[in-house]
Amino acid sequence: MTSTLPAVTAPQVPAQRQPAPDVRPAGRTASxxxxxxxxxxxxxxxxxxxxxxxxxxxxxxxxxxxxxxxxxxxxxxxxxxxxxxxxxxxxxxxxxxxxxxxxxxxxxxxxxxxxxxxxxxxxxxxxxxxxxxxxxxxxxxxxxxxxxxxxxxxxxxxxxxxxxxxxxxxxxxxxxxxxxxxxxxxxxxxxxxxxxxxxxxxxxxxxxxxxxxxxxxxxxxxxxxxxxxxxxxxxxxxxxxxxxxxxxxxxxxxxxxxxxxxxxxxxxxxxxxxxxxxxxxxxxxxxxxxxxxxxxxxxxxxxxxxxxxxxxxxxxxxxxxxxxxxxxxxxxxxxxxxxxxxxxxxxxxxxxxxxxxxxxxxxxxxxxxxxxxxxxxxxxxxxxxxxxxxxxxxxxxxxxxxxxxxxxxxxxxxxxxADANAPYQAASKWLATEVEQPEKTRVLVDDALWLDLVHAGYRPGLGAIWFYKADLDPAVTKTMPHGWKDLDYVVASPTVRRDAADLPNVRAAIQHSTPVAVFGTGADRIEIRQIQTVSGGVR
Incomplete structure (x- = not known):
């Protein structure tokens, strides 16, 4: 009598823990x-x-x-x-x-x-x-x-x-x-x-x-x-x-x-x-x-x-x-x-x-x-x-x-x-062509025009003056012993007019000047204003 032996199976060995697969996207081909x-x-x-x-x-x-x-x-x-x-x-x-x-x-x-x-x-x-x-x-x-x-x-x-x-x-x-x-x-x-x-x-x-x-x-x-x-x-x-x-x-x-x-x-x-x-x-x-x-x-x-x-x-x-x-x-x-x-x-x-x-x-x-x-x-x-x-x-x-x-x-x-900068361009041209001795002229101006004036011959920092510095920088104010009276012009752009309320020299320069050229209209206009009283300033 033959007996049927049960099939012998290999023991189940726990699989070794494999590292997590890399989920990075595969590199893409040139195509x-x-x-x-x-x-x-x-x-x-x-x-x-x-x-x-x-x-x-x-x-x-x-x-x-x-x-x-x-x-x-x-x-x-x-x-x-x-x-x-x-x-x-x-x-x-x-x-x-x-x-x-x-x-x-x-x-x-x-x-x-x-x-x-x-x-x-x-x-x-x-x-x-x-x-x-x-x-x-x-x-x-x-x-x-x-x-x-x-x-x-x-x-x-x-x-x-x-x-x-x-x-x-x-x-x-x-x-x-x-x-x-x-x-x-x-x-x-x-x-x-x-x-x-x-x-x-x-x-x-x-x-x-x-x-x-x-x-x-x-x-x-x-x-x-x-x-x-x-x-x-x-x-x-x-x-x-x-x-x-x-x-x-x-x-x-x-x-x-x-x-x-x-x-x-x-x-x-x-x-x-x-x-x-x-x-x-x-x-x-x-x-x-x-x-x-x-x-x-x-x-x-x-x-x-x-x-x-x-x-x-x-x-x-x-x-x-x-x-x-x-x-x-x-x-x-x-x-x-x-x-x-x-x-x-x-x-x-x-x-x-x-x-x-x-x-x-x-x-x-x-x-x-x-x-x-x-x-x-x-x-x-x-x-x-x-x-x-x-x-x-x-x-x-x-x-x-x-x-x-x-x-x-x-x-x-x-x-x-749109041409929003025509007034700036016109003011820059006027200051470059209508002022006889730019190298001896002192102008308060915002920084949007500062480099234009430097290229036109105005002295950086002494002739072309960033308007904030006339009140806030001692290195500039010491060259203005008489304050606004040592200036020749102020270019009253919208930025200058807006911030003049907090800057005494700039405010006084605007108050003691008259416009000699105006470019643009309304709130966006740019006025070139000439100071009326100048005495003893650095030239």
Whole structure:
């Protein structure tokens, strides 16, 4: 009798724990990158065309633009960090970069070193920033069309076109911040990418110190995109690089003996104190406040990007737990939330260029929110035939375009056709041709025209005088022993007339002068006024 033995099976040995698979996206081939390059390139051409056309004539020249360019001119000329006594209002790295940007144009044509003509250098910054918005969108898992939408929102919004044309430190700081986010979201996760993100972040802060507030959002992006095994090293390297480079500014002040207040010198402490205690412009939602006026000026140019981006950020933050898109865009959404929260301070100071820092992140979260909504709508329409789903997507896109395009067309058409700077150009020409001895003439002028006068032969600082310095800089006031009587002309631009109330010498110069030439009308007019009583002044 034979017996059937039970089959013997091999014992089940627990499998060894395998390391977690690498979830990084596989490197794309050159052919797979071609659509991205074509889309990004086409959008870049459109953005540069719209931003570059008529760039010198619109918007109106601002005193801040003139100040940064004049400081860059001082760096180029070896006259120090500013065209007057440098005080610690902003770190000087911003206008040092402007000096590098404008060096070649100035070398080729020295008389072109004026605000209107040098605005063209900002197109390079706009191009880099727009391309970084696209790359960052792709690295944050946006589909190609959504990354392109974010780039278009950032570069073609009338609000962006106006502000990105101007020579503002914020535009350079945004470029460096976008580079930091792009490196932090690098799919290859190399440690040097995170180290580079820290360097770029520090450069952004030293370009415009207000970028400091978005660093938590950058760290969040880096945390999400770093490998868990090397996360501590990545974050430590980035924070160390950012901190060490950032400390160069107070170290610079310390080595110059200007870190703390003292007799006979400016100080970094006084600069920080001024920034922290400067009068606020009121609550942004209070209709009678200066901050509300700034908000109205933003919404005058465009409501789609600021309001849509804010709604997009709130949507992404609210759906963070269950939305893949929301988690991917957590960094930009947090950036928008931080900047919006600071703008909503009850009595904070809100400058007109503040929104520049938020523009790329508003564009990304609006594009991401649009992608999320579109995905949800199409997913719910799964019962439709394949062609019907594409038809629905086309209807949604056409509807959004019908709302946005007419509003943007009007704003962008103004930007490429209006001549807002004719009064400035006429005043510059008059001062260059109608004054017989410019080298012996003293003129109070805002910084938008300061370099024009220098090129026309007026002595920097003694002949062409930035109007603030006639009251606030001891190095200038000591050359005016008789105050306003030592001046010949005052160019009463809107900026000069507005701020004269707080500047005794400027106010007296306007009161004791008569207009000899007026360019423009209404509140935007520029008056060249001749001082009536002059005695004993430096000539």
């Amino acid at each position: 797979s990158k071609r659509p991205d390059l074509l889309l990004c390139g086409a959008l870049l051409v459109a953005i540069l065309t719209v931003q570059g056309w008529n760039i010198a004539d619109y918007p109106t020249l601002s005193d801040d633009e003139g100040t940064y360019l004049a400081q860059a001119w001082a760096v180029q000329e070896g006259k120090g960090l500013a065209h007057y006594t440098y005080w610690y209002d902003h770190p000087p790295l911003g206008w040092i970069q402007i000096a590098v940007l404008t060096w070649i144009p100035k070398m080729l044509s020295p008389e072109s070193m004026t605000v209107g003509s040098m605005r063209v250098t900002m197109l390079l910054i706009s191009a880099i920033s727009a391309a970084l918005v696209y790359v960052l969108g792709r690295r944050l898992a946006l589909p190609r069309w959504a990354a392109g939408l974010g780039m278009a929102l950032f570069g073609l919004s009338p609000l962006s076109v106006v502000l990105q044309r101007e020579i503002f430190l914020d535009n350079l700081a945004v470029m460096w911040t976008l580079l930091a986010f792009t490196l932090a979201a690098s799919p290859s996760r190399h440690l040097w990418h995170h180290f580079g993100a820290g360097v770029a972040a520090a450069t952004a802060v030293l370009t415009k110190e207000t970028m400091l507030v978005v660093l938590p959002a950058l760290l969040l992006t880096m945390w999400r995109h770093s490998h868990r095994d090397t996360r501590k090293f990545a974050l430590t390297g980035a924070i160390t690089a950012c901190t060490l480079i950032g400390l160069a500014y107070p170290l610079f002040a310390l080595l110059k003996g200007e870190l703390l207040p003292g007799g006979g010198h400016v100080s970094l402490w006084d600069g920080v104190k001024y920034q922290m205690t400067r009068p606020g412009s009121g609550f942004i939602l209070d209709q009678g406040s200066g901050s509300h006026g700034v908000l109205r000026s933003w919404l005058y140019y465009d409501r789609v990007l600021p309001l849509g981006g804010l709604v997009g950020a709130l949507l992404l933050l609210a759906t963070w737990r269950w939305s893949v898109t929301a988690r991917a865009l957590a960094g930009p959404a947090l950036t928008v939330a931080i900047l919006a929260g600071l703008a909503l301070r009850p009595n904070g100071y809100l400058p007109a260029m503040y929104v520049i820092q938020a523009l790329p992140f508003l564009a990304l979260v609006l594009a991401g929110g649009t992608a999320s909504v579109a995905h949800a709508v199409l997913r719910r329409s799964h019962r439709l035939p394949h062609g019907g789903r594409y038809a629905l997507a086309a209807v949604l896109a056409i509807g959004a375009g019908a709302y946005v395009v007419p509003r943007w067309y009007d704003g962008d058409r103004t930007a490429v056709t």
